[in-house]
Amino acid sequence: MAIAQEISYRLERLILDGGLAPEQKMPSERQLATRLGVSRAIIREALHELQGRGVIETRHGKGSFVARIVPGSEEDGEDSPLLQMFTGHPRTLYDLLEVREQLEGQAAYLAAQRATALDLHRITKAYSALEQTDPLSNARPDHSFHQAIVEASHNPVLVHVLNGLKNLMLLTVEASVANLNPREEMRNKISRQHKRIYQAVMAGKPEAAKRIAMTHVRFVSDAMRTIEQQGTAIIRVSLHASATSEKPPQRV
Amino acid sequence: MAIAQEISYRLERLILDGGLAPEQKMPSERQLATRLGVSRAIIREALHELQGRGVIETRHGKGSFVARIVPGSEEDGEDSPLLQMFTGHPRTLYDLLEVREQLEGQAAYLAAQRATALDLHRITKAYSALEQTDPLSNARPDHSFHQAIVEASHNPVLVHVLNGLKNLMLLTVEASVANLNPREEMRNKISRQHKRIYQAVMAGKPEAAKRIAMTHVRFVSDAMRTIEQQGTAIIRVSLHASATSEKPPQRV
DNA sequence: ATTGCCAACTGGTCAGACCAGTTTTGTAAA
DNA sequence: TTTACAAAACTGGTCTGACCAGTTGGCAAT
Numbered sequence: 001m002a003i004a005q006e007i008s009y010r011l012e013r014l015i016l017d018g019g020l021a022p023e024q025k026m027p028s029e030r031q032l033a034t035r036l037g038v039s040r041a042i043i044r045e046a047l048h049e050l051q052g053r054g055v056i057e058t059r060h061g062k063g064s065f066v067a068r069i070v071p072g073s074e075e076d077g078e079d080s081p082l083l084q085m086f087t088g089h090p091r092t093l094y095d096l097l098e099v100r101e102q103l104e105g106q107a108a109y110l111a112a113q114r115a116t117a118l119d120l121h122r123i124t125k126a127y128s129a130l131e132q133t134d135p136l137s138n139a140r141p142d143h144s145f146h147q148a149i150v151e152a153s154h155n156p157v158l159v160h161v162l163n164g165l166k167n168l169m170l171l172t173v174e175a176s177v178a179n180l181n182p183r184e185e186m187r188n189k190i191s192r193q194h195k196r197i198y199q200a201v202m203a204g205k206p207e208a209a210k211r212i213a214m215t216h217v218r219f220v221s222d223a224m225r226t227i228e229q230q231g232t233a234i235i236r237v238s239l240h241a242s243a244t245s246e247k248p249p250q251r252v
Numbered sequence: 253m254a255i256a257q258e259i260s261y262r263l264e265r266l267i268l269d270g271g272l273a274p275e276q277k278m279p280s281e282r283q284l285a286t287r288l289g290v291s292r293a294i295i296r297e298a299l300h301e302l303q304g305r306g307v308i309e310t311r312h313g314k315g316s317f318v319a320r321i322v323p324g325s326e327e328d329g330e331d332s333p334l335l336q337m338f339t340g341h342p343r344t345l346y347d348l349l350e351v352r353e354q355l356e357g358q359a360a361y362l363a364a365q366r367a368t369a370l371d372l373h374r375i376t377k378a379y380s381a382l383e384q385t386d387p388l389s390n391a392r393p394d395h396s397f398h399q400a401i402v403e404a405s406h407n408p409v410l411v412h413v414l415n416g417l418k419n420l421m422l423l424t425v426e427a428s429v430a431n432l433n434p435r436e437e438m439r440n441k442i443s444r445q446h447k448r449i450y451q452a453v454m455a456g457k458p459e460a461a462k463r464i465a466m467t468h469v470r471f472v473s474d475a476m477r478t479i480e481q482q483g484t485a486i487i488r489v490s491l492h493a494s495a496t497s498e499k500p501p502q503r504v
Numbered sequence: 505a506t507t508g509c510c511a512a513c514t515g516g517t518c519a520g521a522c523c524a525g526t527t528t529t530g531t532a533a534a
Numbered sequence: 535t536t537t538a539c540a541a542a543a544c545t546g547g548t549c550t551g552a553c554c555a556g557t558t559g560g561c562a563a564t
Contacts, residue, residue, distance in 0.1 A: 002312070002515090002516065002517095003516075003517075004300065004516080004517090008304070012341070013341060016341060016343070016344075028544080028545060028546080029545085029546065030544095030545085030546095038517080038518085039517060039518045039519070040518090040519090041293060041296075041516095041517070041518070041519090042516085042517065042518085044293075044297055044546085044547085045296055045297055045300045045516095045517095046300070048256065048297045048298070048300040048301045048304065049300045049301065049303055049304035050304060051301055051304065052260070052300065052301035052302060052303065052304025052305040053304040053305065058546070059525090059526095059545090059546080060254070060524075060525055060526085060545080060546050060547070061524075061525035061526040061527085061544085061545050061546060061547095062525085062526065062527090062545060062546080063526095063545060063546075064545095064546085092408060092409065095407040095408055095409040095410065096409045098358065098362070098407055098409070098410070099355070099358065099407065099409045099410050099413060101358075102354035102355060102357070102358045103351070103354060103355075105354070106350065106351065106353075106354045110350070155347040155350055155351065156344060156347055157344065157347040157348045157350070157351045157417070157420070158347065158350070158351050161351060161413055161416070161417070164413070164416060165409070165413070168409070254546090254547065254548095255547075255548075256547080256548090280513080280514060280515080281514085281515065282513095282514085282515095290548080290549085291548060291549045291550070292549090292550090293547095293548070293549070293550090294547085294548065294549085296515085296516085297547095297548095310515070311514090311515080311556090311557095312514080312515050312516070312555075312556050312557085313513085313514050313515060313516095313555075313556035313557040313558085314514060314515080314556085314557065314558095315514060315515075316514095316515085
């Protein structure tokens with residue numbers, strides 16, 4: 001195979017496998033040329049190939065950067081039907097949590113197994129940010145923490161899927177934060193779960209990480225359900241008041 | 253804009269506007285450089301960009317040619333970056349299977365729990381269609397069967413997510429069917445797994461359905477891996493021959 | 505007419521130079 | 535000491551001309 005293709009392939013693989021994360025700056029062309037033992041022209045041809053595929057973006061005088069995956073998906077554009085469904089049918093919240101339970105469990109498992117030093121650093125950063133934020137308005141940090149773990153899974157499909165659900169997830173996180181965190185017992189429990197997830201991932205314990213992450217999501221889901229049934233929901237961030245959310249068909 | 257981008261843009265427009273037809277040979281790099289008044293290096297960078305986008309193909313000693321599959325068709329749209337990644341990096345296959353294992357497990361669980369009479373009827377129909385189809389070309393029925401179960405989960409988020417991965421899934425199913433089904437033991441095992449999933453869902457046994465579904469996907473994944481390592485893959489439906497697919501970062 | 509080789513294409517790679525933005529930094533001025 | 539600004543030291547962008555490596559076609563020797 002042509003060297004240029006070989007290089008572009010290797011670089012892409014490097015990105016996929018997590019050597020380089022989205023938004024991250026790539027080595028300069030001259031560095032790459034030296035390190036990979038080829039001419040700069042080749043490096044440039046390889047980079048243009050990746051550019052054509054939307055894998056990287058290049059800025060004159062600054063460098064090349066890994067593009068955030070799934071560039072086209074443009075915000076709410078994609079899941080807007082789901083978003084609508086969500087605001088119309090509170091049940092969608094639990095539907096999402098059902099899915100999240102699986103995916104986040106898997107993400108935590110893989111992260112504990114595959115996280116690089118850089119990943120661990122990012123996760124740590126996200127975690128401490130989460131801890132230091134006002135518990136009543138830390139939806140964003142909360143989401144960032146989970147996202148950092150997902151990215152550390154080094155599974156592009158997983159990243160893609162959860163990214164597609166991002167807006168929806170943010171809504172549910174907001175809902176749970178707004179409703180759960182004001183209650184001290186809830187807040188403490190959730191905080192402890194975050195801590196244990198963090199520790200398991202850092203310690204490289206896949207099974208534990210998965211179990212705890214799933215328990216966490218399940219706990220949030222159950223807690224929300226309980227609150228809703230009690231009619232004591234505090235804030236409904238797009239979570240309709242409609243007390244009795246419909247249930248899916250249930251056969252006995 | 254950079255000249256290279258400019259050139260690649262102009263060339264692509266030329267192709268799209270019909271100046272160059274599919275299969276047609278493009279002018280040589282040296283000709284383009286002269287005619288467009290830029291250096292050959294620039295031409296090469298522009299061509300690599302088009303190559304990355306799949307607009308042209310280049311053959312050493314022969315020239316560059318307009319790719320057949322090009323324009324307008326807009327095709328499957330959403331997951332095409334992932335699709336590209338998949339065709340280029342076999343590892344993505346396993347990434348997808350990792351995700352599928354979780355999602356299909358959950359789908360089977362919910363289906364067993366929530367399926368209505370109509371759902372059961374649909375699943376039964378899909379299942380018998382799968383059984384009666386030639387095992388060597390039943391990728392479509394196979395996928396339909398799984399999809400019927402997903403829809404019976406009555407979880408719109410789950411349906412949405414798996415629908416977004418539809419094209420990718422079809423590819424993996426094709427790959428597994430093509431590679432696994434010709435082997436009798438494999439074929440029988442898979443067939444038995446399908447049967448047990450079917451029975452568990454019909455019998456309304458969520459835990460069993462989930463367990464079997466997950467086992468099923470895991471089995472396919474492991475079998476594919478084995479075959480790949482043995483280098484005995486038969487058909488590679490976009491599955492690169494490259495024997496040893498790279499592994500994600502692994503710590504320990 | 506057939507064979508075989510060479511010349512003239514094609515793309516692939518390299519080296520080194522210089523231009524053009526961006527960031528860092530060190531020094532001179534306040 | 536602090537601030538301002540210009541030079542240096544990055545970064546990517548372009549050019550040149552050379553040489554290597556497949557492909558093809560024609561011409562010469564058989």
